[in-house]
Amino acid sequence: MSQLTEDNKENGNETNPESNEAGRRNFLKFGALAAGLTVVGGGLGKVFSSEKEPGEKVKVLNTGDGKVYEADVNHLQECNMPPVSMTEARRGIANKKFVMVIDLAKCDGCKKCTEACQTAHYIPSEREWLKVFKMKESEATAPYFFPKPCFHCDNPPCTKVCPVNATFKRQDGIVLIDNERCIGCRSCMAACPYSTRFFNWSAPSAEEVAAVGNIPYSPERGLPRKMGTVEKCDFCPDMLRQGKMPHCVSGCPMDVIYFGDQNEDAVTNGSGVTVKLSQLLEENNGYRHLEELGTEARVYYLPPKNRKYPVPEMKEDESGEKKDSKPKKMDMGSMQM
Amino acid sequence: MATEKFDLKQEIETLREDCLRPTRTFGRSSQIWVGFLLAVMAWGIFCYIRQLRYGLGVTAMRDYVSWGMYISTFVFFIGISHSGTLVSAILRITKQEWRRPITRSAELLTFVSLCFGGIQPIIDLGHPERILNLVMYGRVQSPLMWDVISIMTYFTGSTVFLFLPMIPDMALCRDRLTVVDTRYKKFKKWLYTKLAIGWKGTKTQWHLLEKTMGTMTIVIIPVAVSVHTVVSYIFAMTLRPGWNSTVFGIYFVAGALYSGSAGVILGMAAFRKIYHFEKYLTPRHFDLIGKVVLALTLVYAYLNMNEYWIPAYKMATAEGHLLSDLFYGNYSKIFWTCQFGTVLIPIVIMSFPKGRKITPLVITCIVIVIGAWVKRYLIVVPTMLHPFLPIQDVTKEWSTYFPNYVEFSVEAASLAGMLLIITMFSKLFPMMAVWEVEEGIEIDYDKEVAVELGKQRIADHAKAAAEAVKVSNGQLKQPA
């Protein structure tokens, strides 16, 4: 486990920019928590210890109080341990409610978000945690692209039906899966109305095993993949603990996806533009997909109004051919705006 | 005095021997049959081991159709398991005399189909070795957990329900074993003695047995209903179009009774033929149980109408897509074949007394049982192929489903396992509840005796009357 070492407690003083009272109070908390401060993952240690220059600061999210601190990268120990303990991975980050906003008006369907996600999570090509759909409600309405991650519902149908508590809802709103407990009954896949969950039908490929390496398993990372268990978009909790946004957010060149903490009423897009969540939703008529199902999704959509790109072309056979043998009317599902 | 044509002792002796005869032989044909079943099972187990080794990817299931033939078969087998409860318990409660030769095979069918129905979800698991997680981390909010609890309860109950009426028969087997030379005598003696739990047929024992039977008969009915209700809940508790239905609980129960009672007829016909029970399982029995199946099929047809006509009238978006696929899309042929061929036409056939004769009834029931299986598939798979969000950019392999050889092999093995247990059971234990049928014969005999006595009395009375008339006539004559 990467942990702040003893001497970092002292160095923490230097890294803390503030010197007034409030800042000191902050720091005192920091110091007190340092011993129990589980910082960032083995993944992080691997990435940064070799590449970053000495003295570089990394943002570190304290899981105790949900605050972000900056720590010197050299004081993060690299060891091959899961980012956080199993208990911590199940509890989630305190005082946070993660939320995502997807601006359909900006999405041009380039699937860079999907690519970033696939690469970061070593996802086999036949499944996409974040899938970009081409949607068209009815014949007369205009088609649009619809990126769909896991909605991390507050009333999650998947979590309700799990017989062994392998999938769980954390206090920060994230729904995760513990693949060391999952029995592979796929009840959750049947229960999810958004087709968000995927099953490891076979063992991960040799390339994947080599790429992932022999890292210890954590639900926050979902790696190494385990045959016979269910997986899905996880809002990248390992990144969040580092104070970084999910891969899809930073991977989107159009700044379609916003991510943030609902408790702070703020979301940030891939370019770092931070806006007020309530205002964003109010001004753009934000909605949730299939609100009538009552799943209380944590992902909001902004309708595709005033598009910044031409309307996508919908070919009759494009989805028809792949879906069914017979070309037929587009099966778009119900969708409310 | 009673009658020469109805010799009670002789009658009962014939019955006992008829019932015990199959347990004493294990002929060439039986050996071939068992060998065949074992071969099918071996192949199925091989396929299952492959599935364990290489993952569920060896089946045709993929992410969109994540439940396929295994879960359909699970529902089907659990449905068949309702037979025992229905025929045995309901007919017992209503004191239907004709149930007597049927109960044992019905109860056995329940027991066996529960065994193999219960393992279907385990076969379907990605990590069957983690099954103990259900105990360690079990969540009672999960419908699957309700299934586990409910099926275990039903399994225990139906095992007891099968065992209770076997006790006197076990004693009979134990006592008769010494009479005739058989193979595996030592083993059989040990088995029968153990299972007879010291049955001597004392008054207290009979009293206790009747009491337990009475309790079980009542308890097993709500338990059976609960089982199929919660089996439907693994679907009905989801938001998916086609499953999101309040009628599912009773719909599944009705479907279970419909297929289960048809299953009982098949069992009856098979034992009648193989073990020569023609004397006991008469065309009248088939006619009567045929009427039961008819009534249940009508209920099932009614619920089918509810299940499809109500949403079809509204054609709500997501459900509408599913229904169009069923009514005139990819699944229309199989859907209408099921509705007409296995529900409506059987109703017509069984409505006529000629349709309830043994041969047409058995054929109808075979169709019903297969139809019930296919219908479970039609409940599970098309819904999975019609999620709320469209299926896009997926290869055909991932977006369509038809079970492949692995699933067929494993299910064939399950079926073979069921038949094997039934076969082995019938080679060890009498396939009719001997004492119950005896009781029936005794009642008949009593009736016969009563009739004879009545006749006698009437005759005597008439004689006396005639005498009296004569006397009175004489008396009348005298003054004249």
Add this chain to the structure above:
Amino acid sequence: MKSILKKITLAISITGLFCNISAAQDQPKATGKSEATIGLSYNKKADSKTAVAVVKVKKDGRFVPALNAKVNFYAVHDKEQQLLKSASTDNKGRAVIELQKGLPVDENLASTIVAKIENDKLYENTEEQMHFKEANLTLSLNPADTAHLVTAKLTEMDKDGKEVPVKGAELKFYVQRLFGSMPAGENNTVTTDENGIATFAYSKNIPGDTAGLITVAVKMEDNEQFGSIESKLPAAWGTSLAIIKDPFPRALWGVYAPWPIIITLSTLFGIVWSIYVSIVIKLFKIKKEGGMPNV
């Protein structure tokens, strides 16, 4: 309004078209290397000074980040270039180096940094330079509760080592959030007055942490003279976040089941199983009875 939007859309599509045509001219040269452009900036934060080079290449008519480009940073002193450090660009095309104290300065107290791509395997040689001066941005909070005012003062050193205010610089006021700085209001830009001071009134209903703390951030962005400067200060101005006593309640989706489910299930199945037990007891009675001599 609609017509304006249409025009904008049209303009965008025309631009797109144009870019597509020009894309043909942007093919990599015979060397197989791409032509990259560097954007260089200086960032000063409370605890760090960095030089950031953003390297982009034109691909299909669009500028996209150049990945894995090795950028060498030089400090210029009396027209002599001295290599500071090298860094490779990340997936956003950014190469960042930390600047140590004591950079050489010219007579105007300005430093010059040159970023170069030299003999890179993937990209053509190119370079970019920038000049910047040191400035200090200090923040202070309004001690009174009446208004949540943040006062920022921007100063620079003159040649005598005296702090002098910087006038006319645009400062932006933000609230620090988890993943970035959120503008503190609609118009969050204030220009410094002759005392180098800019003041901004923060809203009173900014969500803070459980203690009601927020962090205010003030930035000067891409100033021609001073680069970017950012300064932060915590303030107990936020609305306190209610601490959820039990984040894991008994719920259908929770770990622990709601009581009605537990009670219903255990009652129903408790009854059934107790009947089973009573039956097993009766079976034992039958067995016991069988052990007795025949009556």
